[in-house]
Structures are given as structure tokens and as C-alpha cells.
Amino acid sequence: MNQNQQLFAAAQKHIPGGVNSPVRAFGSVGGTPRFFKKGLGAYVWDADDQRYIDYVGSWGPLILGHTHPDVLEAVINAAKNGMSFGAPTAAEVELADLICKMLPSIEQVRLVSSGTEATMSAIRLARGFTGRDKLVKFEGCYHGHADSLLVKAGSGLLTFGNPSSAGVPASVAADTLVLPYNDVAALEALFAEIGEQIAAIIVEPIAGNMNMVQASAEFVQAMRKLTENYGSVLIYDEVMTGFRVGLQCTQGLHGIKPDLTCLGKVVGGGMPLAAFGGRNDIMAKLAPLGPVYQAGTLSGNPVAVAAGLATLKLISEYGFFNQLSIQTKKLCDGLIQIAKETNTIFSTQSVGGMFGFYFSKNIPQSFADVMNSDRTKFNSFFHGMLNKGIYLAPSAFEAGFVSAAHSDQDIIDTLEVARLVFLEIS
Numbered sequence: 001m002n003q004n005q006q007l008f009a010a011a012q013k014h015i016p017g018g019v020n021s022p023v024r025a026f027g028s029v030g031g032t033p034r035f036f037k038k039g040l041g042a043y044v045w046d047a048d049d050q051r052y053i054d055y056v057g058s059w060g061p062l063i064l065g066h067t068h069p070d071v072l073e074a075v076i077n078a079a080k081n082g083m084s085f086g087a088p089t090a091a092e093v094e095l096a097d098l099i100c101k102m103l104p105s106i107e108q109v110r111l112v113s114s115g116t117e118a119t120m121s122a123i124r125l126a127r128g129f130t131g132r133d134k135l136v137k138f139e140g141c142y143h144g145h146a147d148s149l150l151v152k153a154g155s156g157l158l159t160f161g162n163p164s165s166a167g168v169p170a171s172v173a174a175d176t177l178v179l180p181y182n183d184v185a186a187l188e189a190l191f192a193e194i195g196e197q198i199a200a201i202i203v204e205p206i207a208g209n210m211n212m213v214q215a216s217a218e219f220v221q222a223m224r225k226l227t228e229n230y231g232s233v234l235i236y237d238e239v240m241t242g243f244r245v246g247l248q249c250t251q252g253l254h255g256i257k258p259d260l261t262c263l264g265k266v267v268g269g270g271m272p273l274a275a276f277g278g279r280n281d282i283m284a285k286l287a288p289l290g291p292v293y294q295a296g297t298l299s300g301n302p303v304a305v306a307a308g309l310a311t312l313k314l315i316s317e318y319g320f321f322n323q324l325s326i327q328t329k330k331l332c333d334g335l336i337q338i339a340k341e342t343n344t345i346f347s348t349q350s351v352g353g354m355f356g357f358y359f360s361k362n363i364p365q366s367f368a369d370v371m372n373s374d375r376t377k378f379n380s381f382f383h384g385m386l387n388k389g390i391y392l393a394p395s396a397f398e399a400g401f402v403s404a405a406h407s408d409q410d411i412i413d414t415l416e417v418a419r420l421v422f423l424e425i426s
């Protein structure tokens with residue numbers, strides 16, 4: 001047994017499934033998860049000292065690559081002054097100001113510790129604000145693991161083939177109404193029927209938890225118009241896309257202002273930090289100002305805030321997203337070219353530093369399209385790449401990420417490996 005195998009066996013003794021989050025377990029692709037011991041720039045090293053070019057980036061946060069020197073320095077300096085106070089700090093005021101400056105839809109923001117906390121709190125707030133219970137979500141979207149959101153969800157639930165979790169009371173799930181993604185007619189019909197009862201729509205505006213599916217312009221406009229007309233709250237879950245697809249996130253690309261936005265991943269620079277924020281009148285309902293309770297001992301943790309601030313400052317530098325988009329597109333264009341040359345049915349797309357690839361002729365527009373892609377082929381591709389030093393997400397239902405640390409040579413090396421693997425599996 002190699003080190004990864006030994007560690008996985010040992011891990012299963014005291015950690016359920018040997019992992020602290022299900023998607024890490026290589027569930028649908030099979031095989032042994034890699035246990036990482038080091039990350040630097042675009043690379044990670046596993047317990048057997050195998051180096052990989054990393055396109056997972058801790059599932060999205062590491063837009064600058066692993067252990068960026070400025071982020072590291074900020075974290076070390078902050079930690080030296082205290083790991084946690086459970087009290088306000090100047091740095092969290094600076095981060096809140098910066099977020100509000102970068103995203104015009106956010107007038108007030110609250111910092112939390114995970115994406116799940118952000119979405120869970122945003123939904124409670126939307127319900128408290130509207131006095132309504134019903135929530136609309138879309139099939140294949142994953143908004144963290146709060147009870148009311150584990151209904152027909154993507155990410156690890158899809159990976160393990162169980163899109164609605166056990167342990168969620170039917171009474172809780174009953175208020176979550178699930179519609180197909182990008183289906184304007186279904187959305188209009190639901191609002192026409194019970195629009196006055198709907199507290200909120202929550203959506204991944206670019207769904208990264210069923211691989212990568214983009215909301216159409218018509219769908220975005222319909223969500224905005226219907227929520228405005230019926231007094232419901234539009235929640236953009238930009239935990240994955242926030243500061244990843246562009247400096248003003250997906251909402252900037254869509255040219256709309258959601259009522260509430262959830263952020264995570266990049267905003268915390270690789271540390272446990274997330275946020276939710278939006279309109280003043282809605283945020284004013286939060287305790288201690290209003291009746292909606294939300295709290296957290298580690299919320300606004302100074303070390304995490306330092307990582308977030310350092311990261312947001314670096315990605316705000318002129319040309320950052322332009323360069324990141326070019327690099328990500330180079331990868332996708334290269335893959336398409338190789339797929340053509342090897343007669344592989346394949347499609348791919350990218351926005352900013354986020355990409356999806358599918359063993360299907362056309363880029364998926366819905367959950368059903370993703371389900372119809374050739375996932376057996378995905379698994380073979382994944383393992384072929386992994387064995388040759390390229391680390392992709394171990395699931396056909398997760399997006400990929402390019403960081404500023406991925407060099408031209410890294411992309412060239414990745415494409416060379418992809419060519420070999422396409423030939424192997426075609």
C-alpha cells in the first residue's frame with residue numbers, strides 16, 4: 001500500500017468515510033483520495049510526493065494559487081496579534097467596506113464562517129423580511145447543507161446519487177419548491193399560482209455544483225422581474241462565483257442587482273470566511289437591529305479577514321481578470337482542439353477563472369443535460385489525468401478552477417497530458 005492508501009485506511013477508523021466532506025472521497029469516480037501535504041502556486045503534492053497541477057484550488061477559493069506570499073504574510077501577521085477575539089476589529093470594517101465598494105448591490109454585509117452559514121442566514125432573513133415561508137430553488141443547484149436546501153441539490157449529493165438528504169423533516173422540505181434551471185415558463189407559472197407566498201428565489205447564477213451551467217439572459221430577467229413584481233427576495237448565491245468569474249461577480253456580468261448576495265471561497269482567501277449582504281432595508285431586519293437572529297463566535301475571524309483582504313486587493317489590480325480569463329480560455333480551447341483531433345464527443349466553457357467540461361456534444365443548459373453527459377467517460381478521463389499528475393475535481397458535477405499561478409507552461413503541460421488521455425479513452 002502506498003502512503004495515500006495507508007492514510008485512507010487509517011482515516012476510515014475514526015472519520016466517517018475517511019473524509020471530512022463527502023466529495024473528497026472519490027465516491028463516484030472510485031479509487032483512493034489523495035492526501036495532500038503541500039501546496040505552492042499551481043501545484044499540490046500528495047503523501048507519496050507525487051506533484052499535481054491543481055485545478056480544484058480547494059474547490060474554488062485559491063484564485064491566487066496556493067500559499068501566495070502576500071496572503072501568507074497577512075495571515076501570519078494577523079495570527080501574531082491574536083487568533084480570535086469574538087469582538088469587533090478594524091480589519092473586518094475594512095473588509096465590509098471593500099465588499100460594499102466592489103459590489104454595488106451590497107449596502108450592508110455580515111461576515112460568517114462558511115458558505116452554508118451565508119445561504120442559511122440569507123434565507124432566514126428573506127423569510128423574516130417578507131413574512132413568507134416558501135423558497136424557490138433550482139434542480140442541481142447546491143447552496144450548502146442547511147436542511148431546507150438539501151432538496152434536489154447538486155455537488156456531493158449528486159456525486160453520491162442522493163440529491164435530497166435523509167434527516168431533513170418533510171415539513172421543512174415542504175417549503176422548498178424546486179424548479180428546473182433555466183426554465184422561464186415553469187418559473188412564471190409558479191409565481192402566477194402562488195407568487196404572494198414566495199419569500200425568495202435562491203439561485204447559483206452560474207451553477208458550479210452540477211459541473212457548470214450558466215443562467216440564460218431570459219432566465220435572469222424573469223427571476224428579477226418576478227421577484228420585484230411579487231415582493232419576493234432575489235438571492236444570488238455567489239459563494240462559488242463571487243470574485244471568481246469577475247471583479248463584480250456574476251451580477252456584474254448579468255448587469256442586475258440581486259436583493260441579497262451570498263459570498264464565500266475567494267472572499268476568504270482560503271480561510272473559513274463567507275458573507276451575506278444586500279439592501280439596507282432587508283439587512284436592517286438582522287439582530288441586533290431587527291428580529292431576525294443570526295450569530296457566530298468565529299464570524300469575522302481576524303486571521304480569515306486578513307486573508308480575504310489581501311486576496312481582494314490583489315485581484316482588484318488592473319488586468320487581473322482579463323489575464324485569468326485568457327488563461328482559462330486557453331485551457332478550454334486547447335481541450336476542444338484535442339477532442340476534435342481525437343474524435344471525442346466533448347464540450348467545455350469558461351467564465352473568468354471557472355470552467356466546466358462535459359463528455360457531451362453541446363454545453364449543458366440544465367440539470368437534465370448534465371445527467372445525459374457520458375459520466376463513465378468522465379471517470380476514465382479523471383483517472384487518466386490524475387495518474388499523469390493533473391488534479392481535477394473528482395466528480396462530473398463540480399466546476400474546475402484556474403488560478404493566477406497557472407503559467408502558460410502549466411496549461412501546455414496539462415494539454416499534452418489531456419491529448420494522451422483522450423487517445424487512451426476514445
Ligand SMILES: N[C@H](C=O)CCC(=O)O
Nearest residue numbers: 021023059155156209398
Ligand atoms: N461543491 C462543493 C462546494 O462548493 C464542494 C466542496 C465540498 O462539498 O466539500
